[in-house]
Amino acid sequence: MTQDTHFPPPGRNWERRAPEELGVDPGKLQAAVQFAVDNEVDWPTDLSQQDVGEDARQWSTRLGRFKDRGGPTGLVLRHGYIIAEWGEIDRVDLTYSATKSYVATMAGLAFDRGLIKSVDDPVAAAETGVSIEYSPRAVAAIQRLRDRGDDARLNTAGRGIGVDGFDSTHNASITWRHLLQQTNEWQGWLCGKPDIVDWNRDVETAVARQERKAPGVHWEYNDV
Helix, strand or coil, X not given: CCCCCCCCCCCCCCCECCHHHHCCCHHHHHHHHHHHHHCCCCCCCCHHHCCCCCCCHHHCCCCCCCCCCCCCCEXXXXXCEEEEEECCCCCCCCCHHHHHHHHHHHHHHHHHCCCCCCCCCEHHHHCCCCCCCCCHHHHHHHHHHHHHCCHHHHHHHCXXXXXXXXXXXXXXXXXXXXXXXXXXXXXCEECCEEHHHHXXXXXXXXXXXXXXXXXXXXXXXXXX
């Protein structure tokens, strides 16, 4: 961080500068941009056709509609100024794991503003009792499965409408630190899918774990 670093204001009015003004070789920058454009992801435009999580079939159902993805897009900032951009930078698109940066930033803001007193506080203490509900369309779909007695698909859809929280004995000890460091071992259903969807994603079957751990003692990539 230097004294010349500029913080872009809220909104779209971010200032642009020529790369050479900020010590960047324009030719090399353009080569990097072209590399990004030439190496577009090979996923189909219709993302509902792509299993990005490689989850087991019974848990790989999609929630809601998928928007078709756009083409290669990006921008480069140097000291807070835009020095390169390509594609549709104002387009709303799916971001997947880029949300990790958003969550980390929001957690920092919540801490600075006193909404999170300590990262070692239990998350259950902050629950408001307001649950997240499925859309009316999803509720109707689940009700149709119930009416038909389709237990197999109903189990896939989830054991009820909404999202489990932190009020169970196991989840009550989960702290903000556990969530942020992916050691939470949260137990329950989230948007119609059980937490075990995240178990053993990148572990050989021979050493795959079979039991739940206590919060804070086991790291594993997860979406909670």
